[in-house]
Amino acid sequence: MKILISIFALFFSLACFARLTDGKVQVAVKDNKWTATIASGFHFNKEAPAALMANGKEISPSTKEEQKMVFDISSVAGKSYEISFYVCDDKKTVCEEHKFAYRSEAGLVGDKPLKAVRKELPVSSKVHVNSHGFIENNLEAALLKASKEKKLVLVDFGAPWCPACVRLETEVFGTAEFKKASKKLVKLALNADMQTNKEFGEKYAIRALPTLLILNEKGEELYRILDFKPAPALVAELKSVLSKKLTSLADVQKKAEAGDKAAMTFMAEQAFNRLDLESAVKWYAKVGEMNHFYAYSEMGLAADKDLKDQKNRDAYIAILKKWIQKQPESYTAITARNDWAGLYEDKKKIPAELKAELQKNLELLSGFALSEEKTKKLFAEWKVSDLAPFEHEEILATLHTSSTAAQNEKLADAVKAQLQQSLQKKNLSVDRPGEILAGLPYFRKAGLAKEEGEWLQKLVTAYPDTYVYHMKLSAYYVRQKDFTKALPEAKKAVELGSDLKFMNLKNLAEIQKNLKLKDEAKASIDQALSLPEAKLEKYKATTTALTEMKKSL
Incomplete structure (x- = not known):
């Protein structure tokens, strides 16, 4: 689309005070290009984030x-x-962030600091608000609004490819009960894949998606919620935490350190939601309540160690056995038995003690598979993650894992057939895309490749302008070794998905390589290596793989 010539108001820099780099950037707009040059003695930081943000979407620079x-x-x-x-x-000696904010209204071009004029601008002119009332990808605007209105900020930190994130977006945030419960909060949605939001994820040590945070107007974290929760559960949790009128986590920690049990429980739960398992174990041990979150904290902490080391492996098995004994009929114990069996690549080497435990799994899970009531009660008591509407499929998938580990092939085949039948009867809909994404691993477990592909095709048809479903359909075709069908989907994912462009270009290059399209693969690799992500430490392995792939072409 050609750009319409209009007058934009320009506000330069975030700071309200003079900085060393202020006034060193010259900007020109011509032929659909925004071009900035720099004064002598200064330079643009090629390693730091740079982006154009519009309507909650991020565009990388064509030249950096x-x-x-x-x-x-x-x-x-x-x-x-x-x-x-x-x-x-x-x-x-300094490296400072600069922001040029344009609004599509008639006005004079000036050089007033951005903060100085934000209060004079209506919210709609400077931030994008989605259909559920969340400000998108603008932390500063959310904090400013919170400060002005004396409210807390609810941050939804997620990604469009994350099934649980999509479920929150499509099944929870639009409900009347959630809107009512969140009315007194400033709501902010941050896309975790956007380079401009990476610093936020690092600052708040976010290790899993989706993560919901409640911040005060200063941006200090007061509370954290992990994973998908259906509307009634999320609303109840929001009401509970808001009723506590929290002002500082430090205050709660002081009470916990003084022996307040409620405060200790709060600290334990929040540590778990941060996936700070070491702190979670410490607080849960002090509380003395042997719950499932304590179990998974302790098991996860032990699993994080190198299990090739026999001492670490023995310690991990001891932790698994501890929780199997503490809660023998719980889902925690069931998964612990399977995790223990997963340590043995050769199932013939599984010790007799573990074989007996796996037999308990077969008995328990077979009973749950026959009773919807028992299954719902099991997961209601477990509470670690909401598995609806796939509770029955989860039981069958877990039973298949246990029967395979126990080398009961006849039972494994029968359970796989049951899982196929259950999924084929499932009432899924493209109106609930997150449910479909959450269900795809069960389709793979059941060997329903055809049905998996059909659902992905339906999602692409329903949401053609969303890169996520093209990306996932491309990956599906790659698993089927059908690179010809994977190619156009991979290209569409690159075209639509600026957020994950680096990884999507890598996937595209691999497909082109398999199709012996060497020149096209080289071009994709060069494009990927020119992106800012290629310079980041976290993508070092991917960058190396791309470089090696290019050499092999």
């Missing part, structure tokens, strides 16, 4: 060099948008 920054702005015609990047002095 030390002396020049270029963005293609043809797709933001008539829209409000913000461009951010970092400027450093050549002496490397």
Whole structure:
């Protein structure tokens, strides 16, 4: 789309005070290109995040060099948008973030600090709010609104490919009960894959998606919720935490350290939700309540160690056995038995003690598979994760794992057939895409490849402009070794998905390599290696793999 020529108001820099790098950037807009150059003695930081944000979406720069920054702005015609990047002095004494915020209204171009004018602008002109009332990808705007309205901030930190995140978006946030419960909160949605939100994820040590945070107006964390929860459960938890009128986690910690049991339980639960398993174990041990969260904290902490080391392996098995003995008929014990069996690649080497435990699993799970009432009661008591509407399928999948480990092939085959029948009768709908995504691992477990592909095709048809389903359908075709069908889906994922463009380009290059499209594969690799992600430490292995792939072509 060609950009419409209009007058935009420009506000330069976040700070309300002069900085060393202020006034060192010159900007020109021409032929759908936003071009910035830099004064002598300064440079753009190529390693730091740089992005154009519009309507909650992120666009990477087409050129990112030390002396020049270029963005293609043809797709933001008539829209409000913000461009951010970092400027450093050549002496490397400072490196400061700069933001240019444009709004699609008539007005004068000026150089007032962004913070100084934000209060004068209506919210709609500077932030994008989604259909559920969440400000999208703008922490500063959310905190400013919270400060002005004396409210707390509810942050939804997720990603469009995450099944539980999609379920929150499509099954919970639009409900009347959630909207009512969250009315007194400023709501903020942050896409974890956007480079501009990476710092937030690191600052708050977010290790799993989705993570919901409640922050005060200063951005201090007060409470954390992990994983998908249906509307009634999430609303109840929000009401509970808001009724506590928390002002500081430090205050709760002081009470916990003084021996307050309720405070200790709170600290344990919050540590678990941060996946800080070491702290969770410490607090749960002090509380003395042998619950499932304590069990998974202790088992997870032991599993994090190198299990190739016999001492660590023996310690891990001891922890699994401890919780099997403590809660022998719980789902925690059932999964612990399977995890124990998973340590043995050769099932013939499974010790007699474990064989007896696996037999208990077969008996328990066979009983649950025959009773919906017992299954629901089992998971109601477990509470670690909400598995609806796949509780029955979870029981069957777990029973299949146990029967395979016990080398009971006849039972394993029968259970697999039951799982297939159960899934084929499942009432799934593209109106609930998160449910479908959550169900796909069960389809794979059941060997229903055809049905898995059909559901992904339905999602692509229902949501053609969403990169996620093209990406997942491409991956499906790759698993089927059908690279010809995978190719157009991979290309569409790259075209639509700026968030995961780096990884999608890698997938595309691998498909092109398998189709012997060497020149196209090289071009995809070069494009991936030119992106900022290729310079990040967390993607070092992927960057190395891309470089090696190019050499092999």
